[in-house]
Amino acid sequence: EADIYQTPRYLVIGTGKKITLECSQTMGHDKMYWYQQDPGMELHLIHYSYGVNSTEKGDLSSESTVSRIRTEHFPLTLESARPSHTSQYLCASSASTGVSANEKLFFGSGTQLSVL
Amino acid sequence: EDQVTQSPEALRLQEGESSSLNCSYTVSGLRGLFWYRQDPGKGPEFLFTLYSAGEEKEKERLKATLTKKESFLHITAPKPEDSATYLCAVQAVNDYKLSFGAGTTVTVRA
Numbered sequence: 001e002a003d004i005y006q007t008p009r010y011l012v013i014g015t016g017k018k019i020t021l022e023c024s025q026t027m028g029h030d031k032m033y034w035y036q037q038d039p040g041m042e043l044h045l046i047h048y049s050y051g052v053n054s055t056e057k058g059d060l061s062s063e064s065t066v067s068r069i070r071t072e073h074f075p076l077t078l079e080s081a082r083p084s085h086t087s088q089y090l091c092a093s094s095a096s097t098g099v100s101a102n103e104k105l106f107f108g109s110g111t112q113l114s115v116l
Numbered sequence: 117e118d119q120v121t122q123s124p125e126a127l128r129l130q131e132g133e134s135s136s137l138n139c140s141y142t143v144s145g146l147r148g149l150f151w152y153r154q155d156p157g158k159g160p161e162f163l164f165t166l167y168s169a170g171e172e173k174e175k176e177r178l179k180a181t182l183t184k185k186e187s188f189l190h191i192t193a194p195k196p197e198d199s200a201t202y203l204c205a206v207q208a209v210n211d212y213k214l215s216f217g218a219g220t221t222v223t224v225r226a
Contacts, residue, residue: 042216048212048213105152107160
């Protein structure tokens with residue numbers, strides 16, 4: 001059973017606020033990911049990390065930033081939220097190693113963000 | 117660029133009415149094709165990985181198959197608890213990430 005946790009589950013905030021979405025996993029996985037998902041649309045990768053002190057931007061342009069100071073923790077921060085940031089944010093981790101390995105992902109339950 | 121197209125967008129079934137979901141893909145060398153199930157308000161849950169054409173995987177009422185251009189997810193005698201969105205994703209050789217389709221939302225009525 002995968003153990004990956006996201007908080008908060010729901011967040012409604014005003015424009016211009018700084019927010020941090022939390023993601024933690026207890027499986028010791030090196031690889032972690034942030035995806036953005038809108039209703040009826042594909043999941044889009046916005047950030048990923050191969051391990052501590054490793055972060056990269058994904059395919060989808062995002063104004064968010066991430067950090068990876070500890071293996072288990074991969075928070076995502078928006079410095080100044082805007083209505084266009086309204087979306088579901090999904091965190092995932094993978095036990096695989098190396099670029100070519102099977103990327104079976106374990107997902108958290110997501111954070112639904114609404115920016116007014 | 118890798119592309120994944122799923123059809124239909126939505127599928128309404130009567131309990132016991134078997135059907136199939138389609139996932140068409142283009143990728144520069146397939147490392148793996150993945151099927152996930154997503155329930156409302158939750159993150160996707162892994163179902164299967166397929167690696168090469170001709171491969172099949174089964175789990176309860178679900179069976180996934182793979183050809184060089186597409187994958188099918190067959191649902192045999194579905195039950196209401198099979199209602200969910202089913203996502204398909206591909207991983208290219210020497211690539212770290214998965215490219216996802218938009219999903220097929222399956223509703224099974226009792």
